[in-house]
């Protein structure tokens with residue numbers, strides 16, 4: 001089943017055009033990695049999917065329904081998002097970060113929300129840290145709380161915007177491990193990340209975005225081994241050199 | 244302690260009185276403050292009409308003496324010993340001949356203490372009204388300030404302009420002018436009396452109600468500014484995250500913005516608290532018998548103005564320092580683990 005469909009998405013900020021007719025489709029269970037240079041419009045594209053940003057033209061469909069026919073808060077329950085800077089609620093414990101949406105958005109009662117939050121914290125390896133506040137956690141732990149917070153809402157689709165870019169190298173592995181598990185469990189994931197190891201091992205599709213246009217899109221091996229565009233080759237080249 | 248990135252000028256002003264005070268002095272303030280407040284609360288209780296009724300009903304008709312008029316209230320600390328010291332030192336000073344400055348100071352101090360012991364009960368009564376005006380106005384002001392600040396930051400064009408207009412109007416005009424406007428121009432005193440603020444205990448005096456209205460309007464504007472700057476220092480990423488889990492704007496403000504913003508506003512709020520204790524003395528100009536007016540009354544009865552104002556100054560100082568100390572404690576008690584008071588990682 002096609003879970004997410006983007007058709008000719010256009011987006012401009014003030015006078016600056018950021019997305020020029022982007023189209024792509026994701027089947028349920030697909031893992032798609034989105035790469036591209038800074039300013040390519042990757043974050044903008046993700047934010048359009050859960051309507052943190054409104055598109056100017058085009059159509060976005062989630063499970064066949066146009067997202068503009070949905071209430072934006074309902075849409076956001078169905079689409080989880082993980083941020084580069086974690087964006088945890090500073091005044092709430094790890095558990096409290098997860099329960100807020102469960103109680104206030106899903107209307108779950110407190111005990112049920114706590115139980116579910118703890119299950120999801122356990123899933124990301126943070127059962128022990130449930131009572132810690134964000135400022136008491138490492139970046140890698142904070143990001144895993146961020147993932148648990150999104151997962152607990154039981155989303156159909158997860159959006160990741162450079163989830164490891166703010167992390168010290170030694171902490172990246174824990175977060176990628178959680179993402180790999182999720183991919184293996186069949187979660188549909190649209191990820192902006194420059195972790196090419198993850199792209200190779202977990203992604204079904206790799207998409208190269210530049211200047212608000214999809215330059216090339218296909219299975220990761222093909223883009224790595226046999227890119228059709230010089231732009232893709234040079235961009236991916238900077239990463240493969242390191243490996 | 245402050246990091247300029249997350250605070251603006253107003254917030255920097257927060258640098259709280261107490262935080263700069265070293266631990267040992269803080270303990271000293273706490274001890275002196277505890278003694279002062281114990282005495283003050285006991286004085287209030289001793290002349291409280293409601294407690295009098297209760298005590299009498301329980302069979303202790305003389306325990307509470309609410310019937311004694313303020314002007315003839317007697318102190319518990321005898322002035323006599325201080326008087327005696329003053330006289331003795333004065334005798335020594337006279338015997339030594341030409342004025343010895345140090346001894347003269349001692350005489351003055353002993354005399355001040357003796358005088359303080361006699362007038363303190365009258366000032367305690369005024370201090371009650373001062374504390375009442377301050378606390379009630381501050382809390383009512385907070386109730387108005389929170390929506391004002393939220394409107395200012397998240398309210399859109401119209402609401403934020405209205406909020407800005409209010410705060411600028413109030414902060415841009417003198418508090419005394421505002422009080423006079425309510426008292427003389429609007430004649431709010433007669434309105435209050437008509438509603439039933441008769442001044443017969445336990446119903447407060449009409450003038451005190453007008454002062455509460457004035458201070459509430461005024462402190463709401465200042466508190467709104469402190470809260471606004473606190474709200475604006477909350478990282479926008481958290482708001483995005485709240486929206487991304489499906490919270491609407493109301494839910495986001497209530498569950499994410501305010502719990503953090505109000506904590507960050509505590510130092511500024513402490514400043515406003517302290518200002519209000521001092522500025523509540525302006526209520527004297529509309530006949531409210533608060534601490535400052537009580538002192539003026541004693542002054543005009545005794546003509547010992549210098550000593551009266553020194554003593555009333557010490558009263559204000561005790562109120563201000565204990566308030567700042569208590570607010571510091573409160574701030575620490577509600578602080579978010581791992582973060583300092585300006586919201587930065589420790």
Ligand SMILES: Nc1ncnc2c1ncn2[C@@H]1O[C@H](COP(=O)(O)OP(=O)(O)OP(=O)(O)O)[C@@H](O)[C@H]1O
Nearest residue numbers: 013014016018036037038039040041042043044045
């Ligand atoms: N809220 C905004 N208002 C105005 N311009 C914006 C806004 N957000 C992004 N832009 C602009 O849109 C363009 C694309 O930004 P976007 O954040 O989507 O890029 P990106 O591919 O995610 O880049 P990066 O790798 O640096 O995160 C940039 O030129 C950026 O300056």
Ligand SMILES: [Mg+2]
Nearest residue numbers: 042043044161
């Ligand atoms: Mg980005």
